[in-house]
Amino acid sequence: MDNIRGKTIAITGAARGIGYATAKTLLAHGARVVIGDRDVALQESAVAELGKLGPVSGYPLDVTDRESFATFLDKARTDSSGTSAGHIDVLINNAGVMPVGPFLEQSEQSIRSNIEVNVYGVLTGCQLALPDMVKRRRGHIINIASLSGVIPLPGQVVYVGAKYAVVGLSTALADEMAPYGVDVSVIMPPFTNTDLISGTKSGGAIKPVEPEEIAAAIVKTLNKPKTHVSVPPPLRFTAQAAQMLPPKGRRWLNRKLGLDSVFLEFDAAERKAYEERAQAAQGVIESDGKN
Helix, strand or coil: CCCCCCCEEEEECCCCHHHHHHHHHHHHCCCEEEEEECEHHHHHHHHHHHCCCCCEEEEECCCCCHHHHHHHHHHHHCCCCCCCCCCCCEEEECCCCCCCCCHHHCCHHHHHHHHHHHHHHHHHHHHHHHHHHHHHCCEEEEEECCHHHCCCCCCCHHHHHHHHHHHHHHHHHHHHHHHHCEEEEEEECCCECCHHHCCCCCCCCCCCECHHHHHHHHHHHHHCCCCEEECCCCHHHHHHHHHHCCHHHHHHHHHHHCCCCCCCCCCHHHHHHHHHHHCCCCCCECCCCCC
């Protein structure tokens, strides 16, 4: 089954990392890709590179701003002739931020940014994209969450809460949308080799995966839809086992896997640039560097 070739696929937060790798992979499979990102200069650079691979366009997008999201989706629906008669076959809610560190040291700005981008952005994208899919009785929403959404880790309290929300809302939404022929999936990777883990130690039993591995899982999910997708798949069983453990057992497992302190003990200087970006991840950054 090929649910990708010729389809219009919109991806949020796609100027770098998982979103960019996914755009490349989907273009290679014959999709028409539309990327959105709050960093306009980076988005324009990404479109220039991706354009060598296939039909791609990009537009400014702040997922925390409903009007910005609605405008992005309207533009994504526009066909090559410039009319608005098109539609979106797939929306990939990829935009996300991951501020880390002790909970009591998290600023209000950090907490709000985490929830606004990781939860509100996903809910907004779903609510804006689904009506047309329901009307057409086909379509697919893919939400990028994290295994942190099923395996709670110290140093990720707010992020874990946000990703728990994405896993839960995706599951409930999948069942609500099923009668309308619309699929909803949630992708749950572990640490991914992007800026999100800058400054952290990658030791322990769970190694970072590459963005291309997430992209490959998305392709597989589009061609054979399912609700929950772990990357790599066996980690789903680790996550389920962890949920069944009592507190002492859970903490023992985290120590064995090297997860008990990875987001509490990190190189703050190396992580500084990402943390500053993640904690203020609202508003479009114009190409001249001004908000």
